[in-house]
Amino acid sequence: MTDRRAPGPDGGHLIGALSRFKSNSLGLISDLQRRFGGIARVKLGPYLVHQVTEPDLIKHVLQDNPGNYRRGRFYRGFNLFMGHGMLTTDGAEWQARRQVAQPFFQRARLESAAPVITECVQDLLDRWEGPAERGEVVDVVDDLMWLSMGVLSRVLFGVDLRERADELLPVVRFAIKAMIITGKVEQMLPRWVPTRYRRDLNRHQAVLNRVMDDVIARQRAAGDEDNLVAALLRAEHPETGRPWDDRAIRAELKTHFMAGHETTGCALAWTLYALAQHVDVRRRLTAELDEVLAGRTPTAEDLPKLTYLRQVVDESLRMYPPIWVFPRDTVDDDEIGGYHVPAGTTVLISPHAAHHNAEVWESPEAFDPERFCPASRSTERYRYLPFGGGARHCVGHRLALLELQLTVAMVAQRYRLDLAPGHQVVPTGLVSLRPKKGVPMRIAPVDRG
Ligand code: HEM
Numbered sequence: 001m002t003d004r005r006a007p008g009p010d011g012g013h014l015i016g017a018l019s020r021f022k023s024n025s026l027g028l029i030s031d032l033q034r035r036f037g038g039i040a041r042v043k044l045g046p047y048l049v050h051q052v053t054e055p056d057l058i059k060h061v062l063q064d065n066p067g068n069y070r071r072g073r074f075y076r077g078f079n080l081f082m083g084h085g086m087l088t089t090d091g092a093e094w095q096a097r098r099q100v101a102q103p104f105f106q107r108a109r110l111e112s113a114a115p116v117i118t119e120c121v122q123d124l125l126d127r128w129e130g131p132a133e134r135g136e137v138v139d140v141v142d143d144l145m146w147l148s149m150g151v152l153s154r155v156l157f158g159v160d161l162r163e164r165a166d167e168l169l170p171v172v173r174f175a176i177k178a179m180i181i182t183g184k185v186e187q188m189l190p191r192w193v194p195t196r197y198r199r200d201l202n203r204h205q206a207v208l209n210r211v212m213d214d215v216i217a218r219q220r221a222a223g224d225e226d227n228l229v230a231a232l233l234r235a236e237h238p239e240t241g242r243p244w245d246d247r248a249i250r251a252e253l254k255t256h257f258m259a260g261h262e263t264t265g266c267a268l269a270w271t272l273y274a275l276a277q278h279v280d281v282r283r284r285l286t287a288e289l290d291e292v293l294a295g296r297t298p299t300a301e302d303l304p305k306l307t308y309l310r311q312v313v314d315e316s317l318r319m320y321p322p323i324w325v326f327p328r329d330t331v332d333d334d335e336i337g338g339y340h341v342p343a344g345t346t347v348l349i350s351p352h353a354a355h356h357n358a359e360v361w362e363s364p365e366a367f368d369p370e371r372f373c374p375a376s377r378s379t380e381r382y383r384y385l386p387f388g389g390g391a392r393h394c395v396g397h398r399l400a401l402l403e404l405q406l407t408v409a410m411v412a413q414r415y416r417l418d419l420a421p422g423h424q425v426v427p428t429g430l431v432s433l434r435p436k437k438g439v440p441m442r443i444a445p446v447d448r449g
Helices: 011-036 055-064 091-105 107-112 114-127 129-134 140-157 161-178 196-222 228-234 246-277 279-293 300-305 307-319 351-355 397-414
Strands: 039-044 047-052 137-139 326-330 334-336 339-341 346-349 415-419 427-429 433-435 440-445
Touching (some): 011 039, 011 047, 011 351, 055 334, 055 346, 091 107, 091 228, 091 397, 107 114, 107 300, 107 397, 114 129, 114 140, 114 397, 129 440, 140 196, 140 246, 140 397, 161 196, 161 246, 196 228, 228 246, 246 279, 246 307, 246 397, 246 433, 246 440, 279 300, 279 307, 300 307, 397 415
Parallel strands (some): 047 346
Antiparallel strands (some): 326 346, 334 339, 415 440, 427 433
8 A cells, every 4th residue: 555645734834724724624625625636634633634525536435445434533523412323323323223214215205295395484484574574684594494493303203393493593503513623622621621611512412402302202102103203213223122212312313403404404595695696597597486386386296397496406505515524534544546544544525625626617616507407417426415425425315405496496486585785695614514694685575577
């Protein structure tokens, strides 16, 4: 095996790299890609990290040699709000979890849930009616989180967690910062040190656990139903044949709740923002919606005819991938792109850096849904990976795409959203790609005159 080192900032930049990772991880990752290309080597404090952004090299990690990659140290932060669930475990434990959940994401099953999604979107449209009449500005991010919380919990858990949004939204806002390990002092201190951060962490964890315990208790009382919670209560441990304990079930529910609604809420916020910035795209989308739907509520059967809608969603996920980076640790030494990657070190895969790579995408900073029209769409794998890839690709991607298309269609049919004058939307890399100071928008009825 080669002992060649991948290019990266030299020793003099080490401290700089760590402090930049703490303050602006998105900026650091974009810079590494621009300066060093498809694979870059960087020390982040004590951790040796290789950032991999070229399609073939990403394929190596996710698809060709996945046995050499496990979740590792950066995913440990996710345990804080997800426990040991499908996202953070490996091997047999992961497989058992994925097997229980997978059937709930089959195409036919999800399509039959489309009316639940459109009902939730209708609630959002009604919520915006007052502000639209008064021409008010609304920060859409929390409202879109509220929507996706409703969709996720009604489709998978058989309950409506929007009723508890006042408790849950602050938890989520805290969690997306706490779960990403950036080496901040507050994260490194032992649990027993009574800092304010630790008190807030304990409080938010307790709220999330309590809500999920209530979901489990409701399901037990309701008996067997056709949802994920009931399937988890029925499931048996593959080795012992015993039912899962409540802690294991709770971890799975927290994982789906966090991984499922927050990502989709962000994707919706970014898509509505992109439409507000590109009037030509919005006009073409509205024309397609008028032609195919003539004002009625979309169904899952309509979606194949709404080709431009899908292009807009795909381009938004390229430009603003909600999971903008995800990590792996190497089990043994590996060779990636002709460079040595030592055992026990971290590999970061960044959909954001990959989607903005000027060697792979023409004018990557331009929002252009035409890239995804059937005639010009590239079939090259791993240049576009908003949902990851290989065996660990996103289990919920079909639900996310369904929700995105139905929501964007219904919002664009009814309202015109414009960014509040003077507000600049700046992406920031937390666990998800979030607009730093929200997305305040003026909501107005669509003008059909
Ligand atoms: C736009 C919305 C979404 C985006 C961008 C997204 C993105 C991703 C990505 C990139 C991964 C792979 C992470 C890795 O390989 O380390 C992933 C995994 C996962 N996602 Fe999503 N996701 C979305 C929606 C959802 C939804 C709706 C659910 C569930 C309802 C969900 C549940 C999960 C779970 C459980 C995993 C772990 C899968 C495994 O390790 O086997 N996601 N997601």
